[in-house]
Amino acid sequence: MSTLENLSCPIDAAPLSRVERVLKCPHGHTYDLAKTGYINLLPVQNKRSKDPGDSKEMVAARQAFLNQQHYLPIVNAVLSSWPQGALSDKISLLDAGCGEGYYLDKLACQLSSQGIEVTRTGLDISKWAILAASKRDKDVSWVVGSNASLPMPEQSFDAVLCLFGFPVFDEFSRVLKDNGLLLLVESGADHLIELRRILYPAIHDYKPTFTSELSDFDLILEQAESFTFNLDSQAQIQQLLSMTPHIHKASYDGRAAAMLLNAITLTADIKLRWYRKKIKEVNHV
Numbered sequence: 001m002s003t004l005e006n007l008s009c010p011i012d013a014a015p016l017s018r019v020e021r022v023l024k025c026p027h028g029h030t031y032d033l034a035k036t037g038y039i040n041l042l043p044v045q046n047k048r049s050k051d052p053g054d055s056k057e058m059v060a061a062r063q064a065f066l067n068q069q070h071y072l073p074i075v076n077a078v079l080s081s082w083p084q085g086a087l088s089d090k091i092s093l094l095d096a097g098c099g100e101g102y103y104l105d106k107l108a109c110q111l112s113s114q115g116i117e118v119t120r121t122g123l124d125i126s127k128w129a130i131l132a133a134s135k136r137d138k139d140v141s142w143v144v145g146s147n148a149s150l151p152m153p154e155q156s157f158d159a160v161l162c163l164f165g166f167p168v169f170d171e172f173s174r175v176l177k178d179n180g181l182l183l184l185v186e187s188g189a190d191h192l193i194e195l196r197r198i199l200y201p202a203i204h205d206y207k208p209t210f211t212s213e214l215s216d217f218d219l220i221l222e223q224a225e226s227f228t229f230n231l232d233s234q235a236q237i238q239q240l241l242s243m244t245p246h247i248h249k250a251s252y253d254g255r256a257a258a259m260l261l262n263a264i265t266l267t268a269d270i271k272l273r274w275y276r277k278k279i280k281e282v283n284h285v
């Protein structure tokens with residue numbers, strides 16, 4: 001069972017303490033644990049829409065796709081690139097925008113098998129993602145919340161992971177301990193290129209999601225990772241499409257062409273970047 005410790009009230013940032021199935025702040029705000037053990041710390045006033053983040057259907061498609069292990073090489077690339085010396089006997093991880101929890105689960109299993117004690121928190125703005133994640137693994141603190149205002153105190157984590165997500169660097173820096181690590185994973189120029197050629201009349205020039213220079217962080221390692229994988233049914237192809245923005249962005253003709261496919265070999269092309277949080281200089285007056 002997860003501890004749901006070290007969380008803070010999303011309304012006033014006061015520490016939350018747990019009394020059975022309720023988290024309480026000293027100012028009287030209360031948050032009930034869901035049946036499956038996750039906690040919703042996204043106050044209504046912080047929601048831009050009624051049902052923010054990935055929909056139930058997108059989450060189901062992502063879970064079905066990831067469970068086929070086509071992206072296991074990404075897990076292995078994260079583990080093999082983990083900066084030397086940054087892994088100790090105990091490590092606290094936040095997966096910010098964790099989706100249905102595949103990566104946090106796989107990474108923690110591998111790290112635990114190396115004898116490392118891993119405390120895990122997974123946060124996503126989609127309640128559907130967190131509901132699915134909370135059924136996957138009971139030993140994680142699963143939180144519905146937003147990267148824009150993380151319901152956690154400063155200096156809480158040794159590492160923050162953000163894979164294919166929506167990073168908010170000020171918040172990541174705030175919740176990381178000094179010298180803590182940030183991992184960003186994003187898609188590269190050739191990611192799923194074979195499918196994109198079918199979906200779009202022209203392939204646009206590649207634009208990175210964010211620049212590699214971040215003011216609160218030092219870039220310590222950048223790695224490109226590329227591999228191929230096979231999908232051998234229309235159902236698998238639709239699952240992959242449904243978990244990407246292409247399902248909405250592609251033209252009608254493109255989607256119709258993809259619906260005729262029964263098999264495809266695809267390139268996964270991703271970029272990993274590891275950063276270390278800079279220690280802030282304190283000005284003594």
Ligand SMILES: C[S@@+](CC[C@H](N)C(=O)[O-])C[C@H]1O[C@@H](n2cnc3c(N)ncnc32)[C@H](O)[C@@H]1O
Nearest residue numbers: 053054097098099124125126146147163164166
């Ligand atoms: C492309 S998915 C990636 C999910 C997961 N990291 C993975 O790779 O399987 C992006 C995720 O970010 C979540 N998301 C969107 N905006 C967010 C925000 N402001 N804070 C936290 N999560 C957010 C979505 O609900 C979705 O689950």
Ligand SMILES: [Zn+2]
Nearest residue numbers: 009012025029
């Ligand atoms: Zn409060």
